[in-house]
Amino acid sequence: xxxxxxxxxxxxxxxxxxxxxxxxxxxxxxxxxxxxxxxxxxxxxxxxxxxxxxxxxxxxxxxxxxxxxxxxxxxxxxxxxxxxxxxxxxxxxxxxxxxxxxxxxxxxxxxxxxxxxxxxxxxxxxxxxxxxxxxxxxxxxxxxxxxxxxxxxxxxxxxxxxxxxxxxxxxxxxxxxxxxxxxxxxxxxxxxxxxxxxxxxxxx
Amino acid sequence: xxxxxxxxxxxxxxxxxxxxxxxxxxxxxxxxxxxxxxxxxxxxxxxxxxxxxxxxxxxxxxxxxxxxxxxxxxxxxxxxxxxxxxxxxxxxxxxxxxxxxxxxxxxxxxxxxxxxxxxxxxxxxxxxxxxxxxxxxxxxxxxxxxxxxxxxxxxxxxxxxxxxxxxxxxxxxxxxxxxxxxxxxxxxxxxxxxxxxxxxxxxxxxxxxxxxxxxxxxxxxxxxxxxxxxxxxxxxxxxxxxxxxxxxxxxxxxxxxxxxxxxxxxxxxxxxxxxxxxxxxxxxxxxxxxxxxxxxxxxxxxxxxxxxx
Numbered sequence: 001x002x003x004x005x006x007x008x009x010x011x012x013x014x015x016x017x018x019x020x021x022x023x024x025x026x027x028x029x030x031x032x033x034x035x036x037x038x039x040x041x042x043x044x045x046x047x048x049x050x051x052x053x054x055x056x057x058x059x060x061x062x063x064x065x066x067x068x069x070x071x072x073x074x075x076x077x078x079x080x081x082x083x084x085x086x087x088x089x090x091x092x093x094x095x096x097x098x099x100x101x102x103x104x105x106x107x108x109x110x111x112x113x114x115x116x117x118x119x120x121x122x123x124x125x126x127x128x129x130x131x132x133x134x135x136x137x138x139x140x141x142x143x144x145x146x147x148x149x150x151x152x153x154x155x156x157x158x159x160x161x162x163x164x165x166x167x168x169x170x171x172x173x174x175x176x177x178x179x180x181x182x183x184x185x186x187x188x189x190x191x192x193x194x195x196x197x198x199x200x201x202x203x204x
Numbered sequence: 205x206x207x208x209x210x211x212x213x214x215x216x217x218x219x220x221x222x223x224x225x226x227x228x229x230x231x232x233x234x235x236x237x238x239x240x241x242x243x244x245x246x247x248x249x250x251x252x253x254x255x256x257x258x259x260x261x262x263x264x265x266x267x268x269x270x271x272x273x274x275x276x277x278x279x280x281x282x283x284x285x286x287x288x289x290x291x292x293x294x295x296x297x298x299x300x301x302x303x304x305x306x307x308x309x310x311x312x313x314x315x316x317x318x319x320x321x322x323x324x325x326x327x328x329x330x331x332x333x334x335x336x337x338x339x340x341x342x343x344x345x346x347x348x349x350x351x352x353x354x355x356x357x358x359x360x361x362x363x364x365x366x367x368x369x370x371x372x373x374x375x376x377x378x379x380x381x382x383x384x385x386x387x388x389x390x391x392x393x394x395x396x397x398x399x400x401x402x403x404x405x406x407x408x409x410x411x412x413x414x415x416x417x418x419x420x421x422x423x424x425x426x427x428x429x430x431x432x433x434x435x436x437x438x439x440x441x442x443x444x445x446x447x448x449x450x451x452x453x454x455x456x457x458x459x460x461x462x463x464x465x466x467x468x469x470x471x472x473x474x475x476x477x478x479x480x481x482x483x484x485x486x487x488x489x490x491x492x493x494x495x496x497x498x499x500x501x502x503x504x505x506x507x508x509x510x511x512x513x
Contacts, residue, residue, distance in 0.1 A: 027281035034278045042273040056274055063277045067284060115270040131269045152230075153265035159232055178226035185261040 019078060023070045030067050037079065038063070039115055040155065041086045047150045048090040050139040052112065054097060058089040065089070083155060084165040087147060094143065137187035141180055148173055149180035225255050229262060305503055312499045316492050 015033070022030035041062055045055035062085045066073075073081050114127060138146055144166075151162045162173050227233050228241045245252050 025285055027279050027284050031278040031281075035276065038273050038277045039270065042277070043271055046271055047268070052271075052274065056277075059273065060277050063279065064284075067279055113272040113274070115272045127269045130264075130267075131271075134264065134268045149265065153262050154268060159230065174227055174232070175223055178223040181226055181258055181261050182222045184265070185257050188261060188264055189257075 015078060019070070019073070022067065023073075027067070030063075030070075033078075034063050037082055040079070041082060043115075044083060044086050044150060044155055045090050045093075047135070047138055047154055048087070048143075048147060049093050049097075050135055051097070054090075054093045058086060058093045061089045061092070062086040077161065080157065080161050080165055083151065083157070087151070087165055090147075091143070133188065133191045136191075137184050140187060141183055145176050145180035145183070148176045149184065152177055153181075221251070221254070222258075225251075225258050228255070229258055308503055309500065312496055316496050 015036075018029045018032050022033065038059060042055055042059045045058040045062070046052060049055050049058060062082065065085050066082055069085075112128070112131070114124075138150065141149070147166060148162055148168075151157045151165060152159075157165065159170055159173050159177075162168075162177075163170050166173070168176075224233070224237070224241060228238060231238075233241065245255065
């Protein structure tokens with residue numbers, strides 16, 4: 001446990017050094033931060049927009065904005081601050097494309113690559129099916145509900161962080177989250193057969 | 205078998221229960237409510253099923269496959285290295301430059317006057333300040349106060365007023381590491397200020413115009429070196445002393461330095477004028493104008509108003 005704590009503290013200290021350097025214009029230091037956070041930011045953007053291209057645009061915009069506005073980041077979670085910029089960038093993308101997020105996974109030109117997960121039991125085909133089912137259901141949500149449930153259950157933020165990221169009240173976060181989960185439960189239930197065995201409901 | 209819920213117990217009909225279960229899942233319920241839910245869960249199988257269906261949903265989301273980014277989103281250093289400083293180049297930056305320029309021109313005028321009548325140096329300094337002197341000086345002093353207040357009220361940018369000066373200098377000298385942080389500029393400030401000198405008449409100056417001189421009095425210290433050097437015809441870019449001036453006149457450090465300067469050594473800067481000038485060779489009237497012109501030309505170059513890359 002102490003080893004874990006030391007790692008966490010060391011990582012935080014290292015990140016603070018990078019942020020300080022980046023704030024003074026050190027692009028290479030900022031790029032080190034980009035490499036650390038880009039997978040998470042890209043996945044947030046993908047889950048929010050439902051489109052790999054829109055997600056890439058939003059992710060790039062996120063890091064450009066972050067670098068330019070680093071003087072506005074003072075303390076607290078750098079990751080949460082990045083996610084707030086990313087969430088706003090995704091809303092811009094959604095408005096710009098003027099359509100509800102659709103899953104473009106049927107398009108063969110959009111070949112999705114997976115981040116390496118050593119301990120995934122699923123085959124590539126299963127993973128693609130799971131992803132498609134999940135993203136279909138997410139894209140069917142209203143924007144506000146989708147944002148909250150992705151921030152919570154995909155990105156792992158707590159209620160307070162989500163409230164800060166979205167600028168919503170705590171109560172709003174709670175109710176939107178519960179509605180989103182309820183709708184997702186119904187939607188995923190309908191495609192239950194497509195889900196890998198480990199995700200299917202128990203037959204009681 | 206009749207149930208309070210529809211046969212498929214995965215669909216609890218009541219939204220309040222959904223919100224309750226959702227918060228319970230996240231450990232976000234107050235203790236009393238959490239205990240109430242646990243009590244119900246132990247006696248209501250349908251509620252248990254509802255909770256489990258929610259849990260499964262969250263688990264599916266947590267196990268959503270992680271996509272690899274299609275490319276790196278790193279920034280091109282050549283394109284973005286200046287972007288960090290670009291926010292500094294805004295309207296108030298220009299005001300800061302003008303104010304700093306005004307302060308330094310004020311120094312030049314004062315220095316030049318002192319060259320002609322060294323004995324009346326202090327009177328000239330007092331006269332040069334807003335109360336009695338011609339319009340130009342009044343305007344310069346006024347813009348100084350304006351600059352200070354503008355720099356203080358601007359809270360979106362890093363509160364270092366003369367970083368623009370450093371930046372201009374840095375860019376003209378092609379040194380990227382000249383952008384000073386507040387900590388470093390303060391250090392330079394304390395290094396740049398001369399040791400305390402006997403107070404006498406300069407105290408009058410400090411007392412008369414506390415507001416307007418709080419910035420220029422500090423600026424005068426390193427700039428004095430410039431005046432005498434300009435008098436000797438040196439108009440090249442002065443990176444060292446300017447950076448001291450830049451570091452010294454940040455609003456935060458200026459206020460601190462200025463408030464400490466009158467306390468400990470009432471403008472030693474003003475007094476530095478005297479010893480420096482009496483030490484310098486008296487300049488004939490004709491060269492005085494040339495010296496002033498050279499000084500202003502150097503100043504304009506410094507501020508990027510003439511052919512700065």
